Amino acid sequence: MKQKKSISYVLPVYNEQEGLAEFYNALTKATDTISENYNFEYVFINDGSKDNSFSILQSLFEKDSRVKVINFSKNFGHQMAITAGIDMAEGDAVIIMDTDLQDPPEASLKLVEKWQEGFEVIYAQREQRRDGAIKKLTAYMFYRILDILSEVKIPKDTGDFRLLDRKVVLEMRRFRETNRFMRGLTSYVGFKQTAVLFNRDKRFAGETHYPFRKMFKLAFDGITSFSTVPLKLITQFGFYVSFVSFLGIIYALVVRIFYPEMTVQGTTFAIISVLFMGGVQMVMLGILGEYVGRIYQEVQNRPLYIVSSVLSKK
Numbered sequence: 001m002k003q004k005k006s007i008s009y010v011l012p013v014y015n016e017q018e019g020l021a022e023f024y025n026a027l028t029k030a031t032d033t034i035s036e037n038y039n040f041e042y043v044f045i046n047d048g049s050k051d052n053s054f055s056i057l058q059s060l061f062e063k064d065s066r067v068k069v070i071n072f073s074k075n076f077g078h079q080m081a082i083t084a085g086i087d088m089a090e091g092d093a094v095i096i097m098d099t100d101l102q103d104p105p106e107a108s109l110k111l112v113e114k115w116q117e118g119f120e121v122i123y124a125q126r127e128q129r130r131d132g133a134i135k136k137l138t139a140y141m142f143y144r145i146l147d148i149l150s151e152v153k154i155p156k157d158t159g160d161f162r163l164l165d166r167k168v169v170l171e172m173r174r175f176r177e178t179n180r181f182m183r184g185l186t187s188y189v190g191f192k193q194t195a196v197l198f199n200r201d202k203r204f205a206g207e208t209h210y211p212f213r214k215m216f217k218l219a220f221d222g223i224t225s226f227s228t229v230p231l232k233l234i235t236q237f238g239f240y241v242s243f244v245s246f247l248g249i250i251y252a253l254v255v256r257i258f259y260p261e262m263t264v265q266g267t268t269f270a271i272i273s274v275l276f277m278g279g280v281q282m283v284m285l286g287i288l289g290e291y292v293g294r295i296y297q298e299v300q301n302r303p304l305y306i307v308s309s310v311l312s313k314k
């Protein structure tokens with residue numbers, strides 16, 4: 001008899017108590033339909049939830065031997081939770097999925113079909129998203145800006161919902177950068193990649209854990225880890241500003257020499273140029289600072305996450 005292949009689900013959890021049991025039911029209902037052909041493992045990562053999520057996970061673990069729980073010592077963030085899951089998942093394929101029912105569990109079966117066709121990275125691409133207008137707009141802009149700036153092609157409108165073949169998983173484990181953008185990394189590693197379209201649902205319960213601040217950090221991680229374009233823009237912009245300043249110098253001298261009675265007006269001009277230059281320099285320093293800060297964090301080489309306990313039947 002042929003050995004069944006195994007599929008691991010990597011499931012980050014942060015304060016999902018309202019929807020978690022529902023999610024587990026929907027997921028197992030979906031996977032049950034193909035359980036003659038595959039073995040499943042559900043790796044939940046409790047990313048320092050402050051609500052009852054962990055005790056819900058504990059009870060799932062007690063009743064279902066396929067459930068594994070990695071319990072973080074505190075909140076390390078979505079990307080780190082996924083990293084831990086990828087590090088510990090044992091399946092021949094790994095499916096990364098949100099646990100808020102925004103990624104419909106049935107859609108993951110479509111990823112499995114593509115995997116059987118021989119694809120090694122299959123990302124679920126959103127055809128539609130049912131989020132608030134601001135979330136939609138910022139997400140839309142983020143993927144477009146990333147596309148312009150990034151030096152690797154990162155598919156648009158894909159979250160972290162995707163399937164990775166074991167081969168890819170083993171490669172992913174070798175990336176140990178601190179400021180990580182998993183979506184970018186999975187594109188970067190290559191292999192046979194394809195997309196499956198799906199509709200993203202509204203959150204089943206609770207609020208997004210990506211408030212504007214975290215979105216911004218993720219966007220910046222995405223851009224800085226795959227692009228040095230902002231640094232190049234600084235240089236380019238510096239040249240333009242220098243050129244304009246040069247024209248300004250000529251203008252100031254001409255006025256001073258040929259129209260000395262007009263020089264009083266020069267104060268406005270001086271204030272504007274000083275303020276403008278000051279602003280431009282601050283922005284440029286800020287961008288430099290972002291890169292330097294990231295270099296500093298990478299050099300520290302800290303562990304990416306800290307696990308306080310693991311629940312596993314094996």
Ligand code: UDP
Pocket residue numbers: 011012013014015016047075076077078081097098099100102207208209210
């Ligand atoms: N999440 C996490 N740690 C965090 C924030 C989020 O593990 O610090 C999980 C969360 O439980 C969910 C997934 O990551 O399963 C995506 O988060 P969320 O739904 O808040 O993001 P959105 O779908 O709004 O982009």
Ligand code: MG
Pocket residue numbers: 098100102203208
């Ligand atoms: Mg969500």
